[in-house]
Amino acid sequence: MILVMGGAGYIGSHTVKHLLDNGYQVVVADNLIYGHRAAVDARAAFIHADLLDPYSLDQLFNKFEISAVIHFAAFAYVGESVQEPQKYYFNNVQGTLNLLRAMLSHGVKDIVFSSTCATYGEPVYTPIDEKHPQNPINPYGRTKLMIEQIFADYERAYGLRHISLRYFNAAGASADGSIGESHNPETHLIPLVLKAIKGECKAISIFGTDYDTPDGTCVRDYIHVEDLALAHRLAVEKLKDYSGCINLGTGIGSSVKEIIVAAEQVSGKKCPVEYGPRRAGDPAKLFADNQKAKTILGWNPQYTHIQDILRTAWNWEVNKRY
Numbered sequence: 001m002i003l004v005m006g007g008a009g010y011i012g013s014h015t016v017k018h019l020l021d022n023g024y025q026v027v028v029a030d031n032l033i034y035g036h037r038a039a040v041d042a043r044a045a046f047i048h049a050d051l052l053d054p055y056s057l058d059q060l061f062n063k064f065e066i067s068a069v070i071h072f073a074a075f076a077y078v079g080e081s082v083q084e085p086q087k088y089y090f091n092n093v094q095g096t097l098n099l100l101r102a103m104l105s106h107g108v109k110d111i112v113f114s115s116t117c118a119t120y121g122e123p124v125y126t127p128i129d130e131k132h133p134q135n136p137i138n139p140y141g142r143t144k145l146m147i148e149q150i151f152a153d154y155e156r157a158y159g160l161r162h163i164s165l166r167y168f169n170a171a172g173a174s175a176d177g178s179i180g181e182s183h184n185p186e187t188h189l190i191p192l193v194l195k196a197i198k199g200e201c202k203a204i205s206i207f208g209t210d211y212d213t214p215d216g217t218c219v220r221d222y223i224h225v226e227d228l229a230l231a232h233r234l235a236v237e238k239l240k241d242y243s244g245c246i247n248l249g250t251g252i253g254s255s256v257k258e259i260i261v262a263a264e265q266v267s268g269k270k271c272p273v274e275y276g277p278r279r280a281g282d283p284a285k286l287f288a289d290n291q292k293a294k295t296i297l298g299w300n301p302q303y304t305h306i307q308d309i310l311r312t313a314w315n316w317e318v319n320k321r322y
């Protein structure tokens with residue numbers, strides 16, 4: 001059985017569905033602070049557990065026959081991590097240490113982890129491969145880098161098997177419309193653009209138009225959440241002979257303006273726009289070199305056109321259940 005920590009969150013819930021669709025048995029543990037109970041597939045077992053409560057973790061490992069863990073449970077608001085680093089270091093780093101202790105004391109040595117391209121910090125070159133220097137510029141990115149480093153030490157000392165998947169910008173929703181993205185507060189570009197189109201907010205504010213990019217707005221690599229889910233299953237299957245870090249992105253960059261145009265095409269409606277200043281800490285361009293994921297995991301992203309990603313996001317945005 002696979003334990004999915006944080007399986008009620010955005011990427012976690014899509015991974016749970018994908019695992020179940022591919023014949024795996026799954027137990028989801030989540031504290032439901034940011035996750036949604038309704039996002040958890042009815043075929044999965046569900047346990048209310050918190051990484052900061054070692055007792056609840058022990059109970060989990062006592063109750064279920066767990067062979068591997070996929071670990072999504074983390075706080076992930078960059079701005080908040082600057083204001084409240086303590087919350088991030090405790091929840092993300094201490095929480096992962098608690099999880100590792102529970103795993104090792106129950107003989108579980110396989111973990112796939114949600115890492116992030118935020119561990120790279122300001123890019124020195126693009127596309128970004130896994131050898132790119134890691135100099136995160138906020139506490140959120142630092143928590144993820146620390147955990148990657150902890151895994152390497154635990155591998156040497158305790159034989160931990162680990163794959164850290166460094167996501168670029170997760171986007172979209174399940175093709176069948178059953179689950180999707182729902183953050184509160186919402187800070188991400190694509191859902192905010194779709195909400196502006198729906199009239200739920202006045203306009204989308206474009207954070208900076210004077211970047212050194214073709215249209216002056218920031219370029220990011222938007223990777224479909226179902227492609228991420230697939231990569232997690234492939235990573236679990238690969239743990240027996242590989243440990244390390246792997247980028248997950250399409251390798252294609254889209255600018256903020258391109259996202260807005262694609263959202264207008266997909267929805268058939270105009271998006272109200274306003275122009276704001278740059279957001280602190282936003283690099284001009286981030287996109288992945290994804291060769292390692294292709295070679296090591298045999299992974300190939302299926303969604304390589306931004307319109308196709310936005311179509312699933314729009315379908316979810318107009319029919320969302322939670």
Ligand code: UDP
Pocket residue numbers: 169187188189190192204205206207208218219220256279282
């Ligand atoms: N962005 C924007 N307006 C918004 C939110 C985001 O212009 O209201 C831009 C942001 O500057 C970045 C891109 O959209 O270049 C993606 O931001 P998001 O917060 O979705 O993801 P991040 O790249 O920060 O992980």
